[in-house]
Amino acid sequence: MIVVLDTTETFSDLRLDGPNFRLLKAYLTRTRSRLAIPQIVVEETVNHYREQLAERIESASTALREIGRMLGESGAYPPPSIDHARIVEDFRRYLDMQIRELGGSVIGYGKVQLPDLIARSLGRQRPFDNNGQRGFRDAVLWESLLKEVIPSLGGNETVALVTRNSKDFGKEPGLFPELHEDCRSRGKPDMQVRLFNGLQSFVDKEVKPNLEKLEAIHREIAKGQFKAFSLDAFLAASTDTLHRAIDEHVRWCPDLGRLIPYLSEEFRSQHLQQLEQLPEEARVSDVWRVDSERIAVGIEAVFRGSVMFQMRTAEYIQAGNQLLIQHKDEPFGIGGSFHLRITAILNEASGVSESHEVNDVKVDFGSETGHGPW
Numbered sequence: 025m026i027v028v029l030d031t032t033e034t035f036s037d038l039r040l041d042g043p044n045f046r047l048l049k050a051y052l053t054r055t056r057s058r059l060a061i062p063q064i065v066v067e068e069t070v071n072h073y074r075e076q077l078a079e080r081i082e083s084a085s086t087a088l089r090e091i092g093r094m095l096g097e098s099g100a101y102p103p104p105s106i107d108h109a110r111i112v113e114d115f116r117r118y119l120d121m122q123i124r125e126l127g128g129s130v131i132g133y134g135k136v137q138l139p140d141l142i143a144r145s146l147g148r149q150r151p152f153d154n155n156g157q158r159g160f161r162d163a164v165l166w167e168s169l170l171k172e173v174i175p176s177l178g179g180n181e182t183v184a185l186v187t188r189n190s191k192d193f194g195k196e197p198g199l200f201p202e203l204h205e206d207c208r209s210r211g212k213p214d215m216q217v218r219l220f221n222g223l224q225s226f227v228d229k230e231v232k233p234n235l236e237k238l239e240a241i242h243r244e245i246a247k248g249q250f251k252a253f254s255l256d257a258f259l260a261a262s263t264d265t266l267h268r269a270i271d272e273h274v275r276w277c278p279d280l281g282r283l284i285p286y287l288s289e290e291f292r293s294q295h296l297q298q299l300e301q302l303p304e305e306a307r308v309s310d311v312w313r314v315d316s317e318r319i320a321v322g323i324e325a326v327f328r329g330s331v332m333f334q335m336r337t338a339e340y341i342q343a344g345n346q347l348l349i350q351h352k353d354e355p356f357g358i359g360g361s362f363h364l365r366i367t368a369i370l371n372e373a374s375g376v377s378e379s380h381e382v383n384d385v386k387v388d389f390g391s392e393t394g395h396g397p398w
Contacts, residue, residue, distance in 0.1 A: 025057040025230075026173055028131075030165065030187030033223045034061075034069040038076070038115075040122045044223045051231040052127050054238055054312035059128030062168040064161050066130055069119060074112045081106055135171035136164055150200050151192035162192045166203070174210055174217070180316060181216070184230065188222040196221040234313070241372075242311040245321060251375025258368060258377055259306055259325060266325070269382035270362045271296045274331055277387075281333060284358065284389050292334040292353050299329035299362070314369060318378065323366040330359045331387075360389040 027048070037045060052059055084104055123130060141163055145152050151162035173183055187193055194200040196219050199207075207217055220226040244250035259266070274280065274296045281291030303325040310322035335356040341348045365384040368377050 025182050025184055027059050027184045028169055029061050031065050031068045032188040033186055035072050038073055044227050047227050047231050049126050055234055059126050060131050060173055061123055061128055062131045062165045063133055064164045070116050073115050131168045131172045136167045150202055159192055170206055183217045184220055186220045186223055186226050194219050238311050245308050253370055253375040262380055267299055269385055273385040283387055292336050294331050294333045297330045297332040297357055300327055303327050319370050319372050321368045325364045327362045330357050332357045358389055360387050362387055
């Protein structure tokens with residue numbers, strides 16, 4: 025799903041950090057959905073912030089002057105000195121950063137054509153009003169969605185247009201007929217664009233049910249009760265793949281020797297010497313949606329084993345009047361823990377594992393125990 029926000033949602037939470045936006049971020053992360061904010065919404069939001077800031081500065085200045093007059097000390101409470109332009113520019117940068125933090129992107133004006141807007145206005149087409157005069161910014165938002173968002177839809181992917189502007193776009197969940205026709209004329213089923221009457225409605229109808237379902241699946245997997253999937257059985261069946269990932273990491277990690285802080289010798293090479301067949305601990309870290317049929321399960325597992333290094337040592341040999349240095353490589357074994365992050369892709373209906381991937385391997389050699397010459 026691509027979630028498109030209107031200014032009705034950014035105006036009510038200018039910093040995009042309230043409870044609903046935090047829930048939205050979790051939803052976007054765990055459902056592989058995307059956030060798209062039209063440039064016109066960004067510009068309107070920045071302008072609204074500018075106006076609100078100016079209004080509050082003037083209100084504060086007036087209040088301070090009134091306090092001064094009441095106390096007979098008109099100069100004792102000067103109005104706040106604020107660099108208005110700098111603060112507004114700081115807010116613009118913050119807004120861009122916050123959109124990126126939400127995993128979103130800004131839809132530019134690049135493909136919005138003035139002739140299209142004029143034709144829509146003269147034709148009295150929504151989002152313009154019946155006189156074709158009011159609604160320019162909403163028309164820019166809609167044209168941005170038609171030109172940039174809808175063409176990028178794949179398969180059964182949908183657009184959620186989140187706005188409380190029902191008089192220009194329609195009443196939840198349906199768009200006005202002429203806006204439906206805009207979608208159909210571009211080869212997209214009209215139901216691929218769903219209207220939500222504000223972010224709260226989207227959170228209640230889409231975000232919370234999806235997050236609650238994923239949490240329920242997470243609990244079932246953790247208890248070994250999710251359909252055909254068993255964490256222990258999955259790890260046992262995937263042993264060869266997991267061991268190969270650890271072995272490759274050990275062999276090709278150039279800085280592995282640096283993880284042994286209590287040794288300063290030079291390590292020439294390393295390889296996995298021994299590894300326990302099954303992990304000493306494992307847990308499900310997260311569950312998220314891949315598409316309408318599959319879910320991903322994040323798994324963390326810890327294996328115990330040992331690594332053999334070739335440690336280069338130096339020996340000083342007296343040869344006549346000269347002191348020679350002789351280098352030699354000696355095997356050195358050390359025990360450690362191998363921490364894996366794994367993603368397993370499951371068929372949601374059956375719980376059958378379709379594929380898996382090792383995302384990360386980290387090695388911990390712990391303290392000064394469990395090591396010595398081989």
